[in-house]
Amino acid sequence: MATSSRMELRDRRRRRREESERQILDAAEGLLRERPYRDLTVDDVMAAAGQSRTAFYRHFKDRQDLIIRLLGELAAELYETASTWLAGRGDPLAEGREATALLVGVWAEHGTVLRAIGEAASHDDEVERVYHGLVQVFIDATIERMERDQAAGRVLVPDIRETAIALCWMTERYLTITFGGPGGGDRATAIEVLHAIWMRAIYRLDPIQ
Secondary structure (H helix, E strand, C coil): CHHHHHHHHHHHHHHHHHHHHHHHHHHHHHHHCCCCHHHCCHHHHHHHHCCCHHHHHHHCCCHHHHHHHHHHHHHHHHHHHHHHHHCCCCCHHHHHHHHHHHHHHHHHHHHHHHHHHHHHHCCCHHHHHHHHHHHHHHHHHHHHHHHHHHHCCCCCCCCHHHHHHHHHHHHHHHHHHHHCCCCCCCHHHHHHHHHHHHHHHHHCCCCCC
8 A cells, every 4th residue: 555655646746747847848839939039038938837937947957958858849740740751652742742731730830939949059059959950850861761762763863862951951941931930821832832842853743733
């Protein structure tokens, strides 16, 4: 009985800690929808989360650590949406369209936050390292997909690696500009534009016919 009670107590503490951390992350994301990273303060985050400033440091070392955690969560969501094409081996047009639609959906929802994180990366070395690492994950996965398709005789590019770098960074900039401000852009147009560029650049396929 005593052992069971201790386990239940540990579980309750763990859940409270997870709930507290989630509230802080959600509060930070909400504030970053309204203001740049440079104007984000620990006091404002904790006021929005309804917790004390002391509680912040039970979960995060500093604002930088908070931003990196937020980026990590968004990175996982972005990669999962794009995996239809990145990890696929089937019809590139169909897989590419599905992946593009899902990716654009995530940017449309979190674009202002991702833009704020990108701005933070411009003057914070550690955030920049993590942000560039996120894009590199997409570049590496794009190279792998293109190499598979090259082996199947589908890819027609002068240099796979350089093409992957150009496409991934172009996509990051386009989505940041399109969905990083108030109101955001048009999802359907963004999907069509990106899908056409990727398919034409890699496979010389025209999805708009």
